[in-house]
Amino acid sequence: MPTTPKKRQSVKGARTRRLIKDAFIVLYGRLSWAEITLDEILKATGLTVGAFYFHFSSKDELIEEIAVETCKGYHTVIIDEINWDCDFFEIAHQIIHHYYQSYIRNPVLSRLMYSVVFRRSTAHAVWLESRKPLREKIEQSIHGALSDHSAQTPVDVAFTSHLLLSSLEDFLFAVFMSKGNTELSSLASGPDFFIRQQAIIWYRSALGKDPTHKLAGRTPNRKNA
Amino acid sequence: MPTTPKKRQSVKGARTRRLIKDAFIVLYGRLSWAEITLDEILKATGLTVGAFYFHFSSKDELIEEIAVETCKGYHTVIIDEINWDCDFFEIAHQIIHHYYQSYIRNPVLSRLMYSVVFRRSTAHAVWLESRKPLREKIEQSIHGALSDHSAQTPVDVAFTSHLLLSSLEDFLFAVFMSKGNTELSSLASGPDFFIRQQAIIWYRSALGKDPTHKLAGRTPNRKNA
Structure with a gap:
């Protein structure tokens, strides 16, 4: 490196x-x-x-170097762990799950990285560049899903992939790394709920409909989803 | 104050x-x-x-006080400017539009505020508290839209309102406040495109379908949408 x-x-x-x-x-x-x-x-x-x-x-240079080092490997690991050859709902579920796991495996380094990339423009640029292959894989998966469903979409697919990935990162940060907000910390107590709900929203955002084949009439439950 | x-x-x-x-x-x-x-x-x-x-x-205390002051009025203005008595697509469009306008009216103060609330937990807590009434209005609007459509939903409505608002804030920050990333800065050149695309995704996320009554067969175009 x-x-x-x-x-x-x-x-x-x-x-x-x-x-x-x-x-x-x-x-x-x-x-x-x-x-x-x-x-x-x-x-x-x-x-x-x-x-x-x-x-x-300075301390600023030190923390920025650590953040840049951390984010360089971050997305490669996630890309490699995902089975891309499946339904978009399952792909979304895996991506969100692996982001969550990356956080759980090393909360200190994740917190450090997110704190820096959201406020330092140089680190933010490295972060965006390092996650570009993952974002492009998501874009391809949405195109694949649209083609499987012979679906037309009024939503730009590149835009959607950017927005979904940004929202995952920011929301993960807000829910699992911020303390003292009871509304958000209640979501952190149930990662399965967090992952599943967000996967449904990814599917809806990408395809404009529910992943009904994956839901089988289950109702959401924050504790045991 | x-x-x-x-x-x-x-x-x-x-x-x-x-x-x-x-x-x-x-x-x-x-x-x-x-x-x-x-x-x-x-x-x-x-x-x-x-x-x-x-x-x-310290400089840290100074910037945090400015950020806290800024975010206290931020959401009240947005709530007051919105006509809540309309279709959820239009509500989403207005919210995204007013967030964008708040940024355009004062980019320096917005950049300062976002930089701080995303990294300082005290400021983040104040930020979450100050935007709670807006988040609750969004939650109510989604409930209203679901009831108008007699729609069942597998997605938790409170969760959706949290995620949509977080994704708006983070993506606005990434697109309009970061420099040097050509993929994202191309989105910043067309705020109308940015607002409209995101409004469609909000509608899809909340209702699990397209706002077909609002689209009238238009195809998205980054330059002139």
Whole structure:
């Protein structure tokens, strides 16, 4: 994976950068952004102020590099885990499920990544570029589903794929990473409900009808869906 | 509008806080977050370091207070501007249109607000609380539309209203506030296209079918929709 070209990369230098990044990720698991001072980072790594600033110009640069690294692998894993050769409702279900799993597997790194890509334009651009293959797979799947149903659509398919993926990311962030909002945290208590409801909305958005073949008269239930 | 209770609020104190906030908003229009140093703020306001720190403990506290102030009025205006007594497609169209207008009327303040509410949990909680009446109006409108169509739905209506509003906010942010991504900036060049496409998806998500009475065989066109 390519790293920032700014600093000359010796093996030792790369190891120190890694040490700083790993220490920061651990700190981010128990402290807020404002609480992670330079002192905390130095204490955790045993480095001097000079050594830190040799590698990173600021805390902002450090967190941005971690976020960019994280999002580069994020979508490749999801694409590889999905069986694309099935019904669009099942594809949607898998995508939402794998996004949720990626979050569950590493909530700290996910929270860090989302916090950065939603506010730093450089990181946001890398994020959009890294998820482009996934977005294009979704676009292809919608085209495939429309063709299977011989359906016409008044909705632009590229637009739909952008919107669905954005809404998944933002809503996952809002539901599982924000604390203290009781309306949203009640949704977080039932990931199956969250995944299934959202998959139905993806199907509706893409095809303009319900995935009736998948629903079999079940009514939604927040606790046991 | 209530302000932070931390500091004793004299009239002069409130005026100085306002001066700092207004100066910061102007700076935010031409500089990035990292570029707005304390020096820049002092130069713009004519205040001393001590005077700044008497009012705000950090740049973070300052930007969060501005974001919280901004989002408090944001949704009330939108609720008041909408004619809720019409078809759900038209309601969706109006909501998306007014969100877009709120952004166009003040892009700097909107960008500032979105950047903060998506990353600071306190501001995010205020944001969610302030948009709750709008979300509930959307929920009621979906219930009304379902009842008008005598439609059953496998989708939880509260869930749908949350997801639609989150997706609107995030996608508006991604399309109109991020720079340098050609795929997304092509959508920003046609707000009418953006609004109409999203309104159709809202209708589909809520009712599981197309708003055929509103489409009249038009095909989507990114440039002139």
